[in-house]
Structures are given as C-alpha cells and as structure tokens.
Amino acid sequence: MLHAQTRLSHPDGVRAMAQFAADHSEYIFGGPDGPWDMPLSLGRLRVHRDGDGLAVLADGVNPIGLSYIKLIFVDHIREYLAQEVEFQWQGDGQTEGLPPFFRQATVTASRRVTPAVQRVTLAVPDLQALPMDELHVRLLLPMRNRRADLPPVWPVLTASGALSFPRDDDALIVRVYTIRTVDLARGQVEIDFVLHQTDADSAANWAASCRPGDVAGLLGPGGGPMPAAPHLLLLGDETALPAIARILESVPDSTRCDTIIEVDGPDDEQTLARPVEWLHRRGAAPGTTDLLAQALARRQPVDGLYVWAGCEFAAFRALRRHVRSDWNLPRNRHMITAYWRRGVDGEIAEEPHHTPPS
Numbered sequence: 001m002l003h004a005q006t007r008l009s010h011p012d013g014v015r016a017m018a019q020f021a022a023d024h025s026e027y028i029f030g031g032p033d034g035p036w037d038m039p040l041s042l043g044r045l046r047v048h049r050d051g052d053g054l055a056v057l058a059d060g061v062n063p064i065g066l067s068y069i070k071l072i073f074v075d076h077i078r079e080y081l082a083q084e085v086e087f088q089w090q091g092d093g094q095t096e097g098l099p100p101f102f103r104q105a106t107v108t109a110s111r112r113v114t115p116a117v118q119r120v121t122l123a124v125p126d127l128q129a130l131p132m133d134e135l136h137v138r139l140l141l142p143m144r145n146r147r148a149d150l151p152p153v154w155p156v157l158t159a160s161g162a163l164s165f166p167r168d169d170d171a172l173i174v175r176v177y178t179i180r181t182v183d184l185a186r187g188q189v190e191i192d193f194v195l196h197q198t199d200a201d202s203a204a205n206w207a208a209s210c211r212p213g214d215v216a217g218l219l220g221p222g223g224g225p226m227p228a229a230p231h232l233l234l235l236g237d238e239t240a241l242p243a244i245a246r247i248l249e250s251v252p253d254s255t256r257c258d259t260i261i262e263v264d265g266p267d268d269e270q271t272l273a274r275p276v277e278w279l280h281r282r283g284a285a286p287g288t289t290d291l292l293a294q295a296l297a298r299r300q301p302v303d304g305l306y307v308w309a310g311c312e313f314a315a316f317r318a319l320r321r322h323v324r325s326d327w328n329l330p331r332n333r334h335m336i337t338a339y340w341r342r343g344v345d346g347e348i349a350e351e352p353h354h355t356p357p358s
C-alpha cells in the first residue's frame with residue numbers, strides 16, 4: 001500500500017468536504033463535521049479536521065490507485081470551492097508527468113456494427129496493469145486541423161495531483177466512452193461510437209474516419225465497477241448499450257437481469273448475452289422520447305433490485321425522479337447517469353457531482 005498526505009487550509013474547506021461527502025454518501029462515510037472515510041477498491045481517502053484546516057490521507061494499492069485517490073479529492077474540492085486551490089503532497093506517489101493511468105493507444109481496426117455504431121479496436125500497451133473491471137475511459141483525440149506530422153500533446157499530472165490538459169493549438173477532443181470488450185492476451189480494447197452528423201470536431205467523426213496506425217489517448221478506466229445485486233434492471237439508449245452489454249456478460253447466471261434499451265429501429269438492435277426488451281423510436285430524434293420513462297413506470301420495485309441506467313439528460317432526470325421519489329430506492333441501490341444532453345456537444349457522462357433538483 002502506498003501513502004500520501006496533504007493539508008487544506010481554507011475557510012470553506014470543511015463546508016466543501018461536507019458537501020462532497022453528502023453528494024456521494026454511497027461512497028463517503030462521515031457526518032457534516034467529519035471525520036470522512038472513502039474506501040474504494042483501488043485505495044482509500046481519509047479526511048479529518050485539523051485545527052483551522054483539514055488533514056488529508058490518501059492510500060493506494062499501487063501508483064495508479066494512489067493517483068486516482070488524490071485526483072478524486074483535488075478535483076472535487078476545487079469544484080465545491082469554485083477555486084483552483086493548490087496542494088503539496090508528501091509521501092509516496094508521482095508528483096508530475098504523464099499519469100500512471102494514461103496510455104497512448106493505436107488503432108488496429110474499425111468496422112460498422114449497426115447503421116449508427118462504429119466499433120474501433122485499439123492496441124493498448126501494458127493493458128493488464130489497468131483496472132479493467134471499471135467501465136469507462138476518458139478518450140483523448142487530436143483535433144482534425146492538427147498537422148499530421150505533429151505528435152499529440154497529452155495531459156500531465158500537476159504537483160497538486162490534478163490533471164493539466166493541453167490548450168490552444170495542442171487542445172484535444174476529450175470524451176468519456178465505455179470499453180465494449182477487453183482482450184488482455186492481445187492487449188486490445190474495443191470502443192463503440194454512436195455516429196451522428198456534425199461539422200465540429202467530435203469523437204464520432206474521428207471514429208468514422210480513423211485508420212490503422214492512428215493514435216488516441218486513454219485515461220482510466222474509471223466510473224465504477226459492474227453493478228452486483230440479485231436482480232438488475234438495466235435501462236439505456238444507444239450510448240449505454242456497450243456498458244449494458246459488458247454488464248450482462250459479467251454477471252453470474254444466478255443474477256436476474258431485466259434489460260430495456262431504446263434504439264431507432266430493428267436494424268440498430270444487437271445480440272447480447274441476455275434477452276432484451278427493445279424500444280424503437282421509429283424515426284424520432286434521439287433524446288426526444290419518453291420511452292424509457294414509460295417502460296420504468298410500468299414496473300414495480302422488488303426485493304434485491306438494483307437499477308442501472310445511462311441515457312440522455314432529460315430521460316436521466318425522469319428515471320432518477322421515479323426511482324428516488326416513487327420507488328424510494330436508496331442511493332446504494334441505483335446508478336442513473338446522464339451520458340449526453342440533447343443540443344450540447346462535449347463531455348457529460350457520469351452523474352454530475354452537483355445533482356440538480358428533480
């Protein structure tokens with residue numbers, strides 16, 4: 001186990017940490033005044049009041065785990081304080097340079113899976129060292145107008161434990177994607193991209209045009225492990241289909257899985273490891289229907305149920321409201337995520353740190 005420690009001296013530090021804990025009570029234990037404890041599979045974060053500040057202890061099972069724990073704390077505290085406070089860490093771990101959870105991957109193949117989905121195969125060095133039981137990676141892509149003879153500039157860790165991304169001419173396209181398949185023996189992963197028409201730099205345009213030998217950066221994986229419960233209810237649209245597919249492939253035979261996926265039509269369906277109830281938009285624009293919300297409303301909660309969902313922001317809010325308000329499921333029995341937002345380009349995958357009121 002690796003260890004590092006730092007201190008936060010800020011008049012709003014306790015408030016920020018208490019809000020961090022309250023918004024993530026399924027992971028962080030402790031009351032409004034602390035102490036706070038966040039045990040995770042890759043490490044542990046412990047925070048307690050120390051005079052007029054906070055003492056922070058980070059543990060990691062390896063360099064990747066320690067970097068994750070430090071990054072989680074720094075990113076969230078900065079967000080809640082709305083200020084880029086600096087930290088000085090002592091102890092183990094890397095202080096600057098490429099993160100231990102970064103990999104430069106190389107395209108080896110690309111093929112169309114359905115009319116709207118492109119599957120890209122990437123060779124990833126030292127893949128077995130990464131926590132591949134997690135679902136998502138942050139994909140880093142060069143801009144289209146970047147000179148082909150210039151290698152990409154990748155993000156680096158700062159002394160505070162945060163990530164610093166390149167800007168201006170070196171700026172990257174940064175998006176969160178689900179790893180569809182993992183082949184540790186070959187050192188390869190596959191990522192599915194939902195294609196959509198846009199003139200802007202986008203991951204979808206990159207996926208549609210990439211060729212073997214092209215490079216991409218990967219940060220992660222992260223976003224939490226596969227859900228585990230006696231009974232899973234999985235809901236999502238095309239963007240969540242890769243995650244749902246991996247979950248269905250990972251669960252034991254004893255787990256009951258009810259799966260509901262919204263796509264445009266029959267040609268967009270895929271063969272998965274368990275039966276699926278397919279909902280068809282029949283030409284309606286993605287993100288404009290309430291098909292998933294209607295399907296959820298027709299069901300009733302049962303003992304041992306865990307609800308997992310990934311979808312557009314409006315559907316995310318409707319599903320979360322129903323699960324929390326109508327079904328009264330506690331937070332440790334559901335994970336409902338906004339993977340995208342209609343009319344908004346950019347990264348929104350993962351449930352927001354500050355969840356808006358329903």
